[in-house]
Amino acid sequence: MPAISMTTRARDEAQDAVARVYFPHRLAVLEEGAGFAMSLSAVTLGSVSAGLLAYSGEVSLETGELETGYEVNVPLDGDLRTWTGHADVCASPQVAAVYRPDGRTRLHGWAGGGRLFGLKIERDALESALEELSDRPVRAVVPLEPRLDLRSAAGRQWWALASSLVALVEDPDGPLSSPMVTRPLARSVLVSLLHAVDHPYRDAMAVRPAAPRSSTVREAVALLEAEPATPWTVADLARRVGVGTRALQDGFARHVGVTPTAYLRQVRLRCAHADLVAADPARTSVTEVAARWGFTHTGRFAGEYRRRYGCAPSATLRGS
Structure with missing residues (x-):
């Protein structure tokens, strides 16, 4: 998982670093008195980049058309006045600004310092995910609504997921860094964004697809049993068995009684149990085994x- 963490007082270096993670832009420092500084911490999870960006004082950033990606910005402190390319938005800890590839953008903020959470999603990844969710071709920029109210039910749920990326940026070597966690997490943040933000494909996403045959579901179950260490997403599994994502989810609900994600969690729990039974308690910890199988919250x-x-994992590890 590529990661960056840096602080600089050089404006050119700051501009170049932010451009590498996000988009090329022009940086203007609007508050000269206290001297300039920029801090950036970021991780790249395949087609998703997440970061925390801070400046020592008020600045503005201007970009051309973003072209290659979509962006979501959430100030963790203070406000960000921004032109998303299609609307003026005052972003705050309660309101996210959402940007499309087809507009020039402007950001104006950091007057009181503070950090901005920035999420970049590669254009191909978002549009491919939307095709899977809607079962319709996506041949143009998706006109996402430029504001997402994080106080709404959908906004709160999306931010609860996206906040895990904040934790990952702050501790890129922590328990969330396992590939079994990061890939599905990035996918979940992307998909939940498409459910949370208004756009013209929402009605198509709500149409229920035909459920797959039971043999297709059995094939998917066999893959999860055979490859539990693979960082599966539901979309990956659906592609392997040749059906749509929503169709596979409906098939699991009908024939298995749980979601594909829940079934995979059951398989990994069995794997963790087997590892605990076989492990030497002097050399292995419960936390280590849990993280190996994608369980990031030990409790x-x-x-x-x-x-x-029927017992604590520590009891199994001790052989008691």
């Missing part, structure tokens, strides 16, 4: 484990 892992096996 939740312990709860699931106790419900399934």
Whole structure:
């Protein structure tokens, strides 16, 4: 997982670093008194880049058309006055600004310092995901609504997921850094954004597809059983068995009784149990085994484990 963490007082270096993570732009410093500084921490998860950007004082950034990606900006402190290419938005911790590839943008903020969470999604990735979710071709820029109210039900749910990326940026070597976590997490943030933000494909996304045959679901189950360490997303699994994402989810609900993600979690819990049984407690910890199988919250892992096996994972590790 590529990651960057830097602080600089050189304006050219700051402009170049932010452009590498996000988009080429022109930086103007509007508050000269205290001296200039920029801090950037960011991670790249395939087609998604997430970062925390801060300036020491008031600045403005102007871009040409973004062309290659979509962007979502959420100030963690203060306000950001921005032109998204299609609307004026005052972004804040309660309102996200959403940008499309087909407009010039302008950002004006950081008068009181503070950090901005910036999420860049490659254009091909977002539009391919929308094709899967809507079962319709997407041949042009998706006209996403330029504002997302993070106080709305959909906005709160999206921000709860996206906030995990904030934690990952702050600690790129922590438990969230496992590929079994990062790839599905990035996909979930992308897909949930398409459910949270208004756009013309929302009605098509709500149409229920035909459920696949039971043999197709059995094939998907066999793949999860055979390859539990693969960082599966539902879209990956659906492509492997030749159906749409929503069709596979409906097939699992009908024939398995749980979602593909929940079934994979059950398989990985069995794998973690087997590792704990075989492990040397002097050399291995419960946290290490849990992280190996994509369980990033040790307390939740312990709860699931106790419900399934009737004891704490630490008891299994000790052989008691």
